[in-house]
Amino acid sequence: MPIAPYIVLLVVVVVGVDLLFFRNRFWERLLVNTGIVLVFAAFALRFLRKL
Numbered sequence: 001m002p003i004a005p006y007i008v009l010l011v012v013v014v015v016g017v018d019l020l021f022f023r024n025r026f027w028e029r030l031l032v033n034t035g036i037v038l039v040f041a042a043f044a045l046r047f048l049r050k051l
Contacts, residue, residue, distance in 0.1 A: 002048065010040045 022029040024051050 006040075006044065010037070013040075036048065 014036055016037065017032060018029055022032060
């Protein structure tokens, strides 16, 4: 079950970036969070598909 730690890592990264850099900026947060999710999805499709 390697997907559960991967999802937890995704949530930790998104929340961490939100709190550290984009606390009061809605649109910037939305764009950066979307980018982070897309990078994690691409990585999962590339490397975790075989599991």
